[in-house]
Amino acid sequence: MSDITIAASANAFTELFNDLRDKFTFIHGDSRSFAVFTASYAVALHLEGGSIALNNDNTVEVTDVDVVWDTLNLTVCFDLPGWCLGGFCIVPDPWNGCLVSFPGFCVGGPICAPLDLSGLVSKIADVKARLVPAYFVDPARLPAWSDLDAEIAGHPNKWRIFVDPEWVHVDPIDLPASLPNLFENAVKKAINESIPSWVPNWAKDILWTVLGPILDFVAGLLGIVGDIADFLTGLLSDALPGGFDLLGLIETAVADYFAARNPIWEFEDPYPLTDGGPGMHPIPVKIPLRDLTALIDSNEMVVRADVGA
Amino acid sequence: MTAMFDRHLFTQIGLDSGALTMLGSIVHSFGEPGEYRATVRSGELPEATFYISVDKACAVAHVNIDLAALVNPDPDTSGCPPTADRHFVVHPKGYAVFHVSGGPGGYSVNVRRAEEDPELKAYDSRRLEPGDIFSAILFRPGRYSVRNLLSEGQSQGQSQGEASVTVAYPVPGDTAYRPPPAAVADCGERIEPGHIDLLPMQGLNFHLRVPGRIRIDLVEADDGPKSGDSAPDR
Numbered sequence: 339m340s341d342i343t344i345a346a347s348a349n350a351f352t353e354l355f356n357d358l359r360d361k362f363t364f365i366h367g368d369s370r371s372f373a374v375f376t377a378s379y380a381v382a383l384h385l386e387g388g389s390i391a392l393n394n395d396n397t398v399e400v401t402d403v404d405v406v407w408d409t410l411n412l413t414v415c416f417d418l419p420g421w422c423l424g425g426f427c428i429v430p431d432p433w434n435g436c437l438v439s440f441p442g443f444c445v446g447g448p449i450c451a452p453l454d455l456s457g458l459v460s461k462i463a464d465v466k467a468r469l470v471p472a473y474f475v476d477p478a479r480l481p482a483w484s485d486l487d488a489e490i491a492g493h494p495n496k497w498r499i500f501v502d503p504e505w506v507h508v509d510p511i512d513l514p515a516s517l518p519n520l521f522e523n524a525v526k527k528a529i530n531e532s533i534p535s536w537v538p539n540w541a542k543d544i545l546w547t548v549l550g551p552i553l554d555f556v557a558g559l560l561g562i563v564g565d566i567a568d569f570l571t572g573l574l575s576d577a578l579p580g581g582f583d584l585l586g587l588i589e590t591a592v593a594d595y596f597a598a599r600n601p602i603w604e605f606e607d608p609y610p611l612t613d614g615g616p617g618m619h620p621i622p623v624k625i626p627l628r629d630l631t632a633l634i635d636s637n638e639m640v641v642r643a644d645v646g647a
Numbered sequence: 648m649t650a651m652f653d654r655h656l657f658t659q660i661g662l663d664s665g666a667l668t669m670l671g672s673i674v675h676s677f678g679e680p681g682e683y684r685a686t687v688r689s690g691e692l693p694e695a696t697f698y699i700s701v702d703k704a705c706a707v708a709h710v711n712i713d714l715a716a717l718v719n720p721d722p723d724t725s726g727c728p729p730t731a732d733r734h735f736v737v738h739p740k741g742y743a744v745f746h747v748s749g750g751p752g753g754y755s756v757n758v759r760r761a762e763e764d765p766e767l768k769a770y771d772s773r774r775l776e777p778g779d780i781f782s783a784i785l786f787r788p789g790r791y792s793v794r795n796l797l798s799e800g801q802s803q804g805q806s807q808g809e810a811s812v813t814v815a816y817p818v819p820g821d822t823a824y825r826p827p828p829a830a831v832a833d834c835g836e837r838i839e840p841g842h843i844d845l846l847p848m849q850g851l852n853f854h855l856r857v858p859g860r861i862r863i864d865l866v867e868a869d870d871g872p873k874s875g876d877s878a879p880d881r
Contacts, residue, residue: 426829426850428674428782429709429742438674438709440782440829440850441746534652540788541657543817543871544847550823 340642342627346603351398351639352390354602355501359385359403361600364591370580375416375560377573379582382409385462385592394635396468398501403462405508405588410455412574414521416559418446418529449532451524453517453570461509462592469632469639470502470597473607485608485624494608498601499632499641506589511574518566522552603641605630653749657786664781664853664861665773665796667714668752673745673772674709674780677701680739682761687714687754694718697733699743699758709742710735714754745772774858781853781861782829785845788816788869793843795834795859810838812863816871817847826850834859 346354362385369378388403429438476493488494514520529549533542549555553566562569572578575585596602608624630643655669662671677683680701686693695717699710712735720732737743745756758770774797775781785791791812810832817824829850833839835857845851853861 426784426826428672428744428780428829428850428852431708438742438744440672440784441711441713441744441748534654536654537652538657540816540868540870541786543819544786547817547819547824547847550819551821555823 340629340631341645342609342643344641346639346641348390348392348637351392351602351634355390355398355400358501358596358600358602359388362592362595364588365409366587366591368582370582372580373561375414377415377582378413379574379584380409380411381407381584383407383588388462392634392636392639396634397504398467398469398634400465400467401463403465405460405462407456407458407460407511410458410511411452412455412570413450413452414560414573415448415450416556418449418532447532449525449528451521451528453520453524455513455517455520458511458513460511462506462588463509464505464507465503465592465596466505467501467503467596469602469634470500471630471632471641472498472500472601473630474498474604485626486622489606489610489622489624494606496604497607497627497630497643498604500597500601502597503593506592508585508588508592510585511571513567513571513574515567517570518553521556521566521570525552525556605641655749655751659751660787660865661791662783662785662861662863664775664859665755666753667745667747667755667772669747669749670786671746671781671783673756673775674742674782675745675770675772675776676740676742676778677737677758677770678739683758684761685756685758687717688757689718689753689755693757694754695733697735698761700734700736701739702736703739705736705738705741707737707741709744710737711744711746712756713748714745714756715747715750715752718754719750773860775855775860777855777857779855779859781834781855781859783851783853783861783863784848785812785814785851785863786848787865788814788847788871789865790814790867790869792864792866793832793838793853794862794864795838795857796862797859798836798857810841810843811866812843812845812851814845814849814869815847816869824848834861 365382367378367380369376384406386404386406389401391399393399425442426440427436428440431437474496476488476495479488479493483491485494557566569578573581575581576583605627608626611623611625613622625645627643628646630641632639632641653669659668659670662668664671664673667673680703683699683701685697685699687695697712697717717733735743747754756772760767770776793810793812824847826846826848829852830843830845832843832851832853834853834855843851
């Protein structure tokens with residue numbers, strides 16, 4: 339039988355978890371080069387909502403947590419070869435098509451089409467986790483310190499209880515149906531901004547005529563087979579080779595956040611029974627804890643430990 | 648970020664075969680094997696020198712000679728005088744294509760046999776020879792006049808040595824626009840056909856049957872169905 343038993347009701351556990359959830363933030367960015375374009379993203383997100391169920395099989399299950407994308411910016415950059423002059427034939431070759439062509443030159447240059455998808459909300463559909471206690475030795479604690487020295491210095495050892503997910507499943511980002519239009523407008527805007535202001539309107543009209551429907555143009559330029567929306571979704575996920583796999587990153591970040599970085603609860607070790615002071619006990623009374631376990635059933639979280647060095 | 652647009656593509660509307668810009672090029676076949684020494688000229692002043700070997704043993708059917716690059720070569724940090732990029736080789740039945748890749752242009756070419764034989768006539772691109780081709784691309788939509796300046800004074804009327812060209816205003820379509828093959832005009836005693844309709848960015852090749860200097864001038868600009876700003880959402 340354990341020497342110490344501490345319990346937290348399901349409601350208390352939910353409060354603890356919600357507090358932990360609310361402190362979760364994820365900020366990340368990356369860029370990659372593909373064959374004919376580069377892409378980069380910047381994301382910042384936090385978690386909201388969700389339902390918590392404590393199970394009798396010693397697991398906790400969290401469902402329908404909202405992933406709120408405070409920032410979700412995707413930028414696709416490529417060279418605009420839009421306006422290549424020349425290539426028309428001057429002297430035809432009866433056998434090979436053309437013997438002499440008008441020496442061509444291209445106008446254009448690199449453009450970047452930024453897509454701002456901030457404000458989207460997706461879901462962590464399911465997190466199933468167990469409680470895992472871990473002993474934490476404060477790295478700032480000096481070897482010569484006693485437990486009292488460590489507490490006074492603010493670096494005591496601790497028992498920590500983590501919510502260790504067995505799995506985290508994040509639903510695919512539900513990108514808006516208007517995504518192709520958003521991308522088309524972003525490309526148009528980028529092209530417009532890349533054209534110097536002195537270029538006359540008739541020349542701009544020639545450019546747009548040569549480029550044709552922008553999505554077709556971009557699809558041809560970037561070698562996109564199929565739908566633009568699928569391409570962008572694939573870029574954010576791992577569906578496209580070399581894609582950013584944002585869902586995987588989030589799943590990893592969530593799992594790491596709960597399982598290794600942020601305990602749902604922690605106890606100092608030795609555990610302080612009294613703080614100490616000028617009364618009966620001038621120095622704190624602390625008892626060492628060992629063999630700490632944390633279990634869950636449908637009613638509560640129960641932490642048990644033995645007393646002893 | 649600003650794309651690379653050469654201002655001269657859109658500000659030099661007219662063309663003159665005797666003062667080449669980015670919008671025109673001259674195709675010339677030397678015919679006679681030999682070594683040729685050539686100068687790029689801006690007006691009467693030589694700006695750069697280059698060499699052409701017209702060699703039967705060379706299978707090169709055409710050689711592009713960028714006059715702008717000859718006048719303004721890339722900075723050479725080797726300290727050696729530039730030679731390799733100033734020597735061109737072409738087959739006697741092949742073609743030298745004189746063109747301007749950038750900048751204001753206004754160049755002509757004068758080519759002499761290296762033997763400096765005064766009996767041998769120089770080739771001066773300000774006076775195109777029969778067999779030459781002047782190739783032009785007219786960006787600016789509108790109506791143009793085309794004249795062979797060397798036929799003026801010989802002509803009996805305005806129709807001789809003069810033609811007109813109309814360049815259509817671009818209309819965005821359901822697919823990306825690609826210009827059709829270049830139109831062809833014969834420049835003999837007359838320029839035939841007398842009127843040429845071009846689609847946007849369609850080339851125009853003048854085949855010289857008589858000595859000539861082709862000049863193309865914008866007569867009336869076509870600013871399209873709207874005269875305001877170019878719609879940014881197209």
